[in-house]
Amino acid sequence: MTYDLELVQLGKTFPNGTPAVVAFDLRVEKGEFVSFVGPSGCGKTTTLRMIAGFEASTSGDILIRGRNVSDLPPERRPTSTIFQNFALFPHMTVRQNIEYGLRVRGVAAPERKRRVDAMIDRLELGDVADQRAPGLSGGQRQRVALARGLVVEPDILLLDEPLGALDANLRKSIQHQLKQLQRTIGITFVFVTHAQSEALTLSDRVVVMNRGRSEQISDPYELYTRPRSAFVARFIGRNTLLAGSVAGVEDGIATLTTAFGPMRGATNGAVFTSGTAALLSIPSEAFEITAATAAAGPERLRGRVLGRTILGTAVRLRIALPDGQEILIETHRDQFTGEWSEGEVMLTWQPPDATVVAAD
Amino acid sequence: MSHADATIAAGRPQDAAVRDRTRLARRRVGRLLLLTPAVVWMTLFLLAPIAMIVYVSFWTQYTFKIVPVLTTKSWVFFFSSETYLSALWTTIRLWVIVLALTLVIGYPVALYIGMFIRNKTTQTIVLVACVVPFWTSFLIRVVAWRPMLGTEGAVNLILLHLGIIKQPIEALLFTELSVVIGMTQIYVVFMVGPIAFMLSRIDPSVIEAARDLGASWWRVLRTIILPLSMPGVVVGAVFVSVMVLGEFATPAELSGRKVNMLGNIIVEQVGSLKWAFASVVGVVLTVLMAVIVALLLRLADLRREL
Ligand SMILES: Nc1ncnc2c1ncn2[C@@H]1O[C@H](COP(=O)(O)OP(=O)(O)O)[C@@H](O)[C@H]1O
Ligand SMILES: [Mg+2]
Numbered sequence: 100m101t102y103d104l105e106l107v108q109l110g111k112t113f114p115n116g117t118p119a120v121v122a123f124d125l126r127v128e129k130g131e132f133v134s135f136v137g138p139s140g141c142g143k144t145t146t147l148r149m150i151a152g153f154e155a156s157t158s159g160d161i162l163i164r165g166r167n168v169s170d171l172p173p174e175r176r177p178t179s180t181i182f183q184n185f186a187l188f189p190h191m192t193v194r195q196n197i198e199y200g201l202r203v204r205g206v207a208a209p210e211r212k213r214r215v216d217a218m219i220d221r222l223e224l225g226d227v228a229d230q231r232a233p234g235l236s237g238g239q240r241q242r243v244a245l246a247r248g249l250v251v252e253p254d255i256l257l258l259d260e261p262l263g264a265l266d267a268n269l270r271k272s273i274q275h276q277l278k279q280l281q282r283t284i285g286i287t288f289v290f291v292t293h294a295q296s297e298a299l300t301l302s303d304r305v306v307v308m309n310r311g312r313s314e315q316i317s318d319p320y321e322l323y324t325r326p327r328s329a330f331v332a333r334f335i336g337r338n339t340l341l342a343g344s345v346a347g348v349e350d351g352i353a354t355l356t357t358a359f360g361p362m363r364g365a366t367n368g369a370v371f372t373s374g375t376a377a378l379l380s381i382p383s384e385a386f387e388i389t390a391a392t393a394a395a396g397p398e399r400l401r402g403r404v405l406g407r408t409i410l411g412t413a414v415r416l417r418i419a420l421p422d423g424q425e426i427l428i429e430t431h432r433d434q435f436t437g438e439w440s441e442g443e444v445m446l447t448w449q450p451p452d453a454t455v456v457a458a459d
Numbered sequence: 460m461s462h463a464d465a466t467i468a469a470g471r472p473q474d475a476a477v478r479d480r481t482r483l484a485r486r487r488v489g490r491l492l493l494l495t496p497a498v499v500w501m502t503l504f505l506l507a508p509i510a511m512i513v514y515v516s517f518w519t520q521y522t523f524k525i526v527p528v529l530t531t532k533s534w535v536f537f538f539s540s541e542t543y544l545s546a547l548w549t550t551i552r553l554w555v556i557v558l559a560l561t562l563v564i565g566y567p568v569a570l571y572i573g574m575f576i577r578n579k580t581t582q583t584i585v586l587v588a589c590v591v592p593f594w595t596s597f598l599i600r601v602v603a604w605r606p607m608l609g610t611e612g613a614v615n616l617i618l619l620h621l622g623i624i625k626q627p628i629e630a631l632l633f634t635e636l637s638v639v640i641g642m643t644q645i646y647v648v649f650m651v652g653p654i655a656f657m658l659s660r661i662d663p664s665v666i667e668a669a670r671d672l673g674a675s676w677w678r679v680l681r682t683i684i685l686p687l688s689m690p691g692v693v694v695g696a697v698f699v700s701v702m703v704l705g706e707f708a709t710p711a712e713l714s715g716r717k718v719n720m721l722g723n724i725i726v727e728q729v730g731s732l733k734w735a736f737a738s739v740v741g742v743v744l745t746v747l748m749a750v751i752v753a754l755l756l757r758l759a760d761l762r763r764e765l
Pocket of ligand 2: 143144
C-alpha cells in the first residue's frame, strides 16, 4: 500500500550544527489529519518545511504517494502550505490571491473562474473577494490562505500553527470549521501546533516531538491515556508523576517502590527489569477522592485540600501531595462533600488507569 | 430646527456650545502653526523665486541688461532656435538613457542587497559602501573619468593590452557616450538605495508562498518581487530624473562642451548676463521636471505602499 506521506529516517542538521530533526519516521494515510505537537524549538516547523521543500533534508527521504520528492524544489511538490502569518500577496485582491496557483499552472480562464468561485463560496469569502489582503481581519486572512492553498488541489495540505495568530474565541470556532473542511474534501492535513488541546481535538493521529525526535505517534485517546515516555506524560494531559523504581511486573501491571510506598500502574506492553528507575503517571481523571480515614497503601495517596473552585456541575480542587507537589483534580459536584473539603483526603486510583514509563 | 435650537432643546446652554466650537477651532489653528516655518521657508526660497523666474522670462533683454518691459521675445527665440531645441532634446534623450541604464544596472544590485543579504547590518554596510564615492567632491568624481576614458586612458590601455582592440577607442571620451557613462556611474546608487529598501521589506514567506503554489523563480520575480518593489523604483527614478535633468557639470567636463543640456544653456546665458533668456530655459526645465515627476508618481501609489 502506498501512503500519502512517508518520512523515512528524515533528519536535518543546520549548517551551524543545530540538529533540528533527528531520524524522523512517519507514515500518513490518505485523508488523515496528523498533528505535530511539541514545545517551541522541537523541530516542528523544520519538519514541515522539509516536506514542503523549503529546507533541504540532510538525511533520509520524503515520499509523497510513493514518489520520492526529497530532491524536488517546492514549486514541483504536490503540497500546499498555510503559513503562520498566512503570507498573502499584499498587492493582490483576495480573488487574485486565490487564483495565483491556477494561473501559474496555466489553467484556462473559464475553468479558473469556476474553481476560484467555488473556493470563494466554500470559504464564505464572497464579500471580500475584491478587497486587498492587508485590509482583512485575521479570520478572513486565514480563510484566504486556505482557499489559495486548496484551490490547486494538493495531495497534502501543510499547516504551520495556522490558528496561532488568531484570538482565543475565533480559534475555537475555526478549529471546528477546519476539521469540517478536512472531512469534506478528504485530503491529508499535516498540522503543526504547540497547543496540545488543538492537536488532541483536531487530529486522527498526533506526533509528539521533543528535541527533534518523535517521542510518540498515537491517536489522541491513546496518547492521553497511555503515554509511552516521561516527556509525553508531562506534556500531554494533566498527569501526576511519582518517581520510583520497578519492584516487579505481573500481568502487565508494574509495582513501583516510591517515597509513598508501593504503587501500581499499567506497563502497556513496555518491558521493565527490576530496579530500573521509572515514573508512575496518574491522569487527574483517574483519581477518586475519599475521606482520609483509611490507611495509606497501594494506589493510595494522602493529600491536603488547599482550595476549590466551583465550575458549574464540577468542582476543581487544588490538592497538595506529601512531597509538596500540587495537583488539580476535577470531581463531580455530587461527590463533593463538605467532610473533606478543607482538610486531609485520600486519593485512590485503579492500577490499569495509571501508566508506568521509564524515567528520563 | 436650527443648530442653536437643537442645543437648547438638548438642555445645553447655547454659549457653552459656542465656547466648545471656538475651542475646537483654536486647537485646529494651533496644529496648523506647526507648518509655519516650512510654509515661510518654501514661500521665500522656492515659490517666490519660481514666480520671479516666470516673471523675468517675459522681460525685455538687451545686450548686457534686462528691463521690466513685458514681451514674449525670449520665448519665441527659444522655440525657434535650433541650438536650444536641440539642448531640450539632448536633455530628454540623456534622461531616458541614463534612467534606463541606472534601472537596468541598479535593479539587480538592489535585488542582491535587499533579498540575498538577509543580515541587516551587512545590508547597511553594503549600502553605505555604495555612497563612499560621494565623500569626494562632485567635480573630482567627474574629472576622474578623463584618465579612465581618454585615448591613452586606463580602459583603452587595458583593452589594447588584452588584444581586444587594435586602435584606442576614441569615442570613449568627449562624446555623448562618456557623458552617459559618467552620469550612470554617479547616479546609479540613488536607484539602488530605494529599491533595496523596498525589497528588504518583502516578507520572505510571501515569496515562499508563491513558490509553494508552483511559481518558478522568474515568475516570482515578475509577479511578486517586481510589483512589490515598484514604490522603490519610482522613488529611485524620481531621484535620478531630477538630478539628471538638472545636470550641467558632467556634460561640460566629459564632452568637452560638445554635449549641451538645458542646464549648460542656463549656465552659459547667466554667464553672459542674458537673464531673461536664462529664465525661459529655467521655466522650461522646471516644467519638464514637474511633468516627469508627476508621471513617475502615477506609476505607484506611494501613500499606500510606504
Ligand atoms: N535557519 C536556521 N538555522 C539554524 N538553526 C535553526 C534554523 N531554523 C531553526 N533552527 C533551530 O532548529 C530548531 C527547531 O526549530 P523549529 O523547527 O522552528 O522549531 P518549532 O517549530 O518546533 O518551534 C530550533 O532549535 C531552532 O533554533
Ligand atoms: Mg514553529
